[in-house]
Amino acid sequence: MLTIATGNKAVAAAVKAVKPGVIAAYPITPQTEIVEQIADYVTEGDLASRYIPVESEHSAMAACIGASAGGVRTFTATSSHGLLYMHEMVHWAAGARLPIVMANVNRALGPGWNTWAEHTDAFSQRDTGWLQVFVGTVQEAYDATLMAFKIAENERVLLPVMVNLDGFALSHIMQSLETVEIGDFLPPYRLPHAIDTENPCVYGPMTGPADYFRFRWDIERSMRDARGVIADVEREFAERFGRSNGPTEDYRCEDADVVVVAMGTLGKEAEVAVDRLRGEGVKAGSMRLRWFRPFPDLDLAGREVVVIDRDYSFGFGGVVAHSIRSKTGIEPYSVIAGLGGQEVTYDDIADFVRNRHPGEETWFGVSDHV
Amino acid sequence: MPGNRIAKLSLQSMTNINERSVNNLSAIPKEEYLYKCTSACAGCSSSLCLRYVLKAAGPDSVLVVPACCTSVIQGMYPGTAMNVPVYNIAFAAAAACASGMSEAFASLGRETNVIVYAGDGGTVDIGIQALSGAFERGTNFLYICYDNEAYGNTGMQRSGSTPLGARTTTTPGGKPTAKKDLDRIVEAHNPPYMATACSAYPLDLYKKVKKALSIEGAKFIHILAPCPPGWRYPTEKTVEMGKLAVKTAQWILYEREFGKLAISGPSKAAMKKPAPLEDYIKGQGRFKNLSPEIFDAMRQQVEHNIQRLSREEAGVC
Numbered sequence: 001m002l003t004i005a006t007g008n009k010a011v012a013a014a015v016k017a018v019k020p021g022v023i024a025a026y027p028i029t030p031q032t033e034i035v036e037q038i039a040d041y042v043t044e045g046d047l048a049s050r051y052i053p054v055e056s057e058h059s060a061m062a063a064c065i066g067a068s069a070g071g072v073r074t075f076t077a078t079s080s081h082g083l084l085y086m087h088e089m090v091h092w093a094a095g096a097r098l099p100i101v102m103a104n105v106n107r108a109l110g111p112g113w114n115t116w117a118e119h120t121d122a123f124s125q126r127d128t129g130w131l132q133v134f135v136g137t138v139q140e141a142y143d144a145t146l147m148a149f150k151i152a153e154n155e156r157v158l159l160p161v162m163v164n165l166d167g168f169a170l171s172h173i174m175q176s177l178e179t180v181e182i183g184d185f186l187p188p189y190r191l192p193h194a195i196d197t198e199n200p201c202v203y204g205p206m207t208g209p210a211d212y213f214r215f216r217w218d219i220e221r222s223m224r225d226a227r228g229v230i231a232d233v234e235r236e237f238a239e240r241f242g243r244s245n246g247p248t249e250d251y252r253c254e255d256a257d258v259v260v261v262a263m264g265t266l267g268k269e270a271e272v273a274v275d276r277l278r279g280e281g282v283k284a285g286s287m288r289l290r291w292f293r294p295f296p297d298l299d300l301a302g303r304e305v306v307v308i309d310r311d312y313s314f315g316f317g318g319v320v321a322h323s324i325r326s327k328t329g330i331e332p333y334s335v336i337a338g339l340g341g342q343e344v345t346y347d348d349i350a351d352f353v354r355n356r357h358p359g360e361e362t363w364f365g366v367s368d369h370v
Numbered sequence: 371m372p373g374n375r376i377a378k379l380s381l382q383s384m385t386n387i388n389e390r391s392v393n394n395l396s397a398i399p400k401e402e403y404l405y406k407c408t409s410a411c412a413g414c415s416s417s418l419c420l421r422y423v424l425k426a427a428g429p430d431s432v433l434v435v436p437a438c439c440t441s442v443i444q445g446m447y448p449g450t451a452m453n454v455p456v457y458n459i460a461f462a463a464a465a466a467c468a469s470g471m472s473e474a475f476a477s478l479g480r481e482t483n484v485i486v487y488a489g490d491g492g493t494v495d496i497g498i499q500a501l502s503g504a505f506e507r508g509t510n511f512l513y514i515c516y517d518n519e520a521y522g523n524t525g526m527q528r529s530g531s532t533p534l535g536a537r538t539t540t541t542p543g544g545k546p547t548a549k550k551d552l553d554r555i556v557e558a559h560n561p562p563y564m565a566t567a568c569s570a571y572p573l574d575l576y577k578k579v580k581k582a583l584s585i586e587g588a589k590f591i592h593i594l595a596p597c598p599p600g601w602r603y604p605t606e607k608t609v610e611m612g613k614l615a616v617k618t619a620q621w622i623l624y625e626r627e628f629g630k631l632a633i634s635g636p637s638k639a640a641m642k643k644p645a646p647l648e649d650y651i652k653g654q655g656r657f658k659n660l661s662p663e664i665f666d667a668m669r670q671q672v673e674h675n676i677q678r679l680s681r682e683e684a685g686v687c
Contacts, residue, residue, distance in 0.1 A: 021478070052469055056466075059499070066457065066468060070473075195471070205444055205446065205447050
């Protein structure tokens with residue numbers, strides 16, 4: 001069905017379609033619309049999930065862990081400080097190999113209080129063992145949420161998935177949305193290690209170095225397998241519903257001399273900048289990095305690269321720029337832009353390309369070429 | 371019909387027999403869900419309690435365990451001393467994890483008991499937010515706090531549940547403040563059932579767990595669990611120490627069902643004529659060199675608790 005929706009409403013619509021057994025959530029700006037919409041679905045009888053209005057995000061993830069292990073599909077949504085408050089349980093969910101799906105509406109961290117878009121919140125959870133996907137449109141927020149459950153619940157993966165969408169810049173922006181009848185796209189929830197009182201097992205007891213180390217390797221092995229599973233799920237989604245995105249969304253990259261790498265809504269903005277630059281005769285392309293964990297293989301050989309980071313690792317550099325550098329060996333022009341919701345237009349992005357200085361870093365509007 | 375009446379009578383007398391029969395330990399099921407050879411310290415009373423909790427709960431039960439002595443007692447992967455599923459979870463998260471599990475079972479139509487078995491630190495300190503949330507939401511579960519009045523697992527640091535004057539590794543001069551009154555905090559959530567228990571009275575504990583699990587909603591049992599290495603008394607005195615806590619009315623056994631308080635048998639006599647508090651204090655190294663002022667304050671607290679609970683049971687405000 002074709003409709004219009006915000007990014008938040010699109011996520012909620014996808015959750016309604018997958019019918020989780022349990023949803024546990026705590027409100028935080030700009031995620032609130034997701035949990036409000038789901039509460040409406042449950043109250044109106046449009047969704048038969050058990051909704052737990054927990055008293056904190058730490059408890060939201062703990063409740064999802066208990067429910068997921070108990071044998072049902074689970075979902076939660078958070079943002080920024082909420083994500084950081086649940087950090088301990090974010091690690092726990094992955095270590096316990098539970099296919100929980102969480103929407104994270106990317107937002108800056110205090111102080112001072114700032115509710116606008118930034119990716120530092122998600123990147124602070126980078127090493128938890130969660131798969132992370134970043135979306136750029138309302139449609140993609142819907143599609144990625146549907147696919148997240150199928151990817152997470154695949155027995156070769158059995159890891160949680162975080163669907164990231166930019167605060168306000170996508171969460172509260174209305175775009176067209178094509179919803180689907182998912183049919184049997186998502187099989188019934190089946191967790192091989194679900195709690196079974198007829199086969200009592202102990203979960204997460206004290207574990208010595210040799211076994212613990214093996215379990216860690218098992219997470220990485222699944223993370224590596226997840227690349228293939230993501231591709232398979234995207235392929236099936238495309239066959240059934242006619243849409244797919246891939247680990248990156250490449251725009252006019254085939255013959256490009258310079259490629260802009262960005263994430264989320266800035267990655268979509270970069271496509272407009274590319275059209276402008278092409279009009280000036282600059283052979284530019286853009287590569288919107290969608291999957292951040294597992295990190296995809298990137299084909300950037302022989303190109304100049306401009307990376308836009310809506311994040312920063314203090315004392316080191318932009319997280320995406322560093323990832324590109326270490327994965328491809330290319331020294332990008334690193335632009336730090338959009339922190340705390342700073343406005344970055346396609347004209348600004350075109351300027352980043354025009355004025356690029358490979359190997360250098362710029363804080364857009366604050367400090368040039370440092 | 372006479373036949374029906376006879377059937378009814380015999381059913382009733384069977385019920386009476388059953389009720390009578392749990393008044394002695396031999397009526398407690400022989401099945402074990404906590405095996406021998408746990409990693410518990412010698413004289414550990416909390417593992418003794420767990421044994422009876424699980425006998426009362428039976429095999430269709432899941433134990434949710436935050437970081438506490440029971441994390442250690444259950445044994446090390448891949449071995450286990452447990453014969454029910456145990457879900458280990460982070461320190462602050464037990465009540466919330468149990469909330470999710472309880473809702474998952476409800477959505478699957480399963481009637482499996484969800485029981486949190488948590489220490490005092492994981493309950494009165496770091497876990498109290500999750501505990502409060504779960505009780506406010508009316509989660510269908512049983513939360514059991516076994517209270518050895520300090521962080522035992524990490525080597526006896528003080529918790530909010532450590533009593534006034536007790537020496538721990540972080541209160542080497544004795545704790546300057548009183549024990550947090552967990553039961554009044556839980557009571558403020560108006561749970562359908564809450565009770566206190568003590569490891570030295572396993573039959574009382576068994577019956578309270580049975581009753582708690584027969585009621586829908588958020589139930590709570592607070593067990594005093596003496597700890598030989600933490601309280602510094604000889605291991606063979608662990609039952610005696612629990613009995614002294616009750617006989618001196620330092621610890622009062624009761625249950626509160628839908629708000630109605632009933633003092634449990636062993637505490638009725640103790641509240642009328644408590645044994646001297648010295649009997650409880652003198653055998654414990656943690657209360658060594660207690661000042662007369664602190665001792666007086668402890669005695670006043672005992673007296674205050676007796677008065678408060680007596681008035682409540684009598685319906686006097």
